[in-house]
Amino acid sequence: MNKRIAITLSGLILAINTCALAQTAPDASPAAVGEMRAGTLKSVRGEVQLLSANGAARGAGPGDAVAPIDRIVTGPDSGASVVLRDGTSMVVGPSSRLDLKQFHFDSTTQDGGMLVSLLRGSLRMITGLIGKTNPDAVRVETQTAVIGIRGTDFIVQADGQP
Numbered sequence: 001m002n003k004r005i006a007i008t009l010s011g012l013i014l015a016i017n018t019c020a021l022a023q024t025a026p027d028a029s030p031a032a033v034g035e036m037r038a039g040t041l042k043s044v045r046g047e048v049q050l051l052s053a054n055g056a057a058r059g060a061g062p063g064d065a066v067a068p069i070d071r072i073v074t075g076p077d078s079g080a081s082v083v084l085r086d087g088t089s090m091v092v093g094p095s096s097r098l099d100l101k102q103f104h105f106d107s108t109t110q111d112g113g114m115l116v117s118l119l120r121g122s123l124r125m126i127t128g129l130i131g132k133t134n135p136d137a138v139r140v141e142t143q144t145a146v147i148g149i150r151g152t153d154f155i156v157q158a159d160g161q162p
Contacts (some may be wrong), residue, residue, distance in 0.1 A: 012015040038068040039084035044096075046078025068103040072096070074121065086112055087128030088138075093157075096121020101141075105130060113137035122157045 041048075041064045048060040051071040066072070066082055069143050074080055074096045082090045086105045097119040105112030112130045115124070118140065131138045144156040 028063060037065045037068070037085070038100055038105075039066045039082050039088075040064070041066060042078055042089075043081040044078075045080070047075030048078055048080045048092075049073045066100065068100065070100050072098045072100070084114070084128060086110075086114075086130045088114070088130065089126045089128070089148050090116070091124040093122035093124075098122065098123060115139045115141065117141040118156055118158045119143065120158060125156070 012127070020088070041050075041060055041062055043062055044060050045130040048064065049057050049072075050064065051057050051061045051073060052067060053069040057073075060072070060080065066084075072080055072082070072092050074092055074094055076095050078094055079096075081090045082092070084090070084103065085107065086104070098121070099117040099119065100114070101117050102113065104114075110129050110133045113134070114130060114137070116139070119142075123140070125140070127138055140156055142156065144158075
């Protein structure tokens, strides 16, 4: 089964706003908030859903928390912008399925790692602190390739199964 993967560098500039904290129970500690939230949806255009690890789907909107293991699904003519806790920004294009398979980040030591899987569609990513302090800790998978990221701005497109 042949899949087409395109990787191009881009000179575009993406404006990043500060991250909002996820909504949590009133007694949640700051450490618990950090563990439950990998990042925040900054903007949403069209039909976008978040699927949790247990398969529960919820509509997505600006300011919604993205968990360390979530799937972002965009409809046709739709898209979403996500900012992770380490400052990584991701723009998910139309008709895409993106799994945030793994994300951990310690803001004190700036140590962490992430694994993103693009099942279908397109992704633009600008790496944050994890990519700057430990480039080997950032990986992007498609159905036919794994890309090691070295702290850069790139676009990936995967024509995968729906």
